[in-house]
């Protein structure tokens with residue numbers, strides 16, 4: 001080569017560069033083949049629990065480039081990344097908490113994400129369930145989240161389950177994952193997930209958010225308590241409020257869902273101190289975070305104690321006296337002759353039969369929609385002397401003894417009838433409720449009335 005002319009050297013350089021390019025392409029193709037084989041292996045449902053053990057292998061170029069900003073964190077580093085990418089996380093509930101949790105775990109490079117939700121996307125989900133889109137209203141939430149996550153990081157393996165987590169399937173599904181996130185919204189599922197995680201020996205990252213407040217803790221980890229250690233008995237169903245009834249500002253579950261992802265990353269990579277035996281409380285209105293210490297695991301806990309009585313999953317809807325969904329189930333508290341359908345009430349209005357209509361919702365709800373000529377007395381105020389005085393005055397000015405109570409869906413209005421029957425017992429009034437409330441009115445009588 002020493003005597004080669006300049007032209008010959010340039011020619012040789014070009015030849016070598018072209019050979020290098022060929023090799024590079026072959027290498028990339030190889031890497032794709034390996035990924036495809038791995039993907040096939042993992043997608044086989046019988047192999048869901050197998051994630052190739054990447055602990056031993058160096059990160060590839062793509063991983064180094066992609067995760068560089070977290071790789072240079074000394075406490076996390078390549079080792080943390082390898083651990084995370086060989087970890088599988090199950091997200092139960094693809095709503096307000098599940099969406100942010102899923103997207104941050106995927107962005108950070110978790111190995112596999114299981115996504116469970118039985119429900120489909122609704123328009124009123126979009127203000128907080130930020131991985132769903134307008135075009136996906138009606139689509140299964142688990143699928144919608146998988147689609148959004150895939151667009152961000154195509155290297156995460158995704159397993160959407162369009163089913164409800166029940167006692168029949170919980171242990172089988174949970175056994176395929178390392179860490180479980182409770183992103184659901186009902187008490188029965190919280191107990192189910194707790195017991196399944198204790199029996200399956202998995203840490204449970206539990207989040208909740210309502211109105212302007214959120215909570216977060218890690219159950220069944222490192223000697224810390226499980227949910228049952230702290231709450232051996234379920235709360236009375238009527239004391240439990242969900243987002244649909246109580247409302248929620250979207251950023252609040254956003255914050256808690258992100259923190260659930262953070263706890264999962266910490267558990268997976270061994271980073272920091274997990275929130276076990278500690279409860280984090282977020283107050284959005286005050287802009288404060290507080291952490292309170294919780295008791296340790298209870299030696300006589302029914303499921304995680306020394307002599308557990310719960311050794312297999314039970315019927316959690318029966319145990320809690322409430323459904324494992326927050327889908328509205330109409331209750332029937334009154335006899336049929338004390339209830340009218342929206343059609344029957346429409347006749348009362350059309351015939352201008354004298355009556356008093358009491359809307360028992362909160363004033364803020366009347367700002368959303370209301371029937372004309374109603375008076376507003378919220379259910380909780382109904383028994384108060386000044387409320388009774390208002391009703392008595394109205395009854396005499398309209399010259400009627402006929403009262404109809406209305407609410408959003410026809411449950412509170414029945415409680416209102418019972419309440420008024422006792423407080424107005426001496427007046428000989430006829431008090432009835434409107435079945436299905438304003439939701440039924442909007443669906444059957446007046447579609448221009450907004451439904452919320």
Ligand SMILES: Nc1ncnc2c1ncn2[C@@H]1O[C@H](COP(=O)(O)OP(=O)(O)OP(=O)(O)O)[C@@H](O)[C@H]1O
Pocket residue numbers: 092093094095096097116117118119124125129141163164165166183184185186189242243244324325326
């Ligand atoms: N047992 C269960 N199995 C699977 N998914 C569940 C289960 N229980 C609850 N979920 C899901 O958890 C998610 C919780 O989401 P979120 O609290 O944001 O409320 P939502 O039910 O979508 O909305 P809203 O309460 O406003 O009607 C929901 O998508 C719900 O379908």
Ligand SMILES: [Zn+2]
Pocket residue numbers: 225226227228229230297298301302303304305
């Ligand atoms: Zn326990």
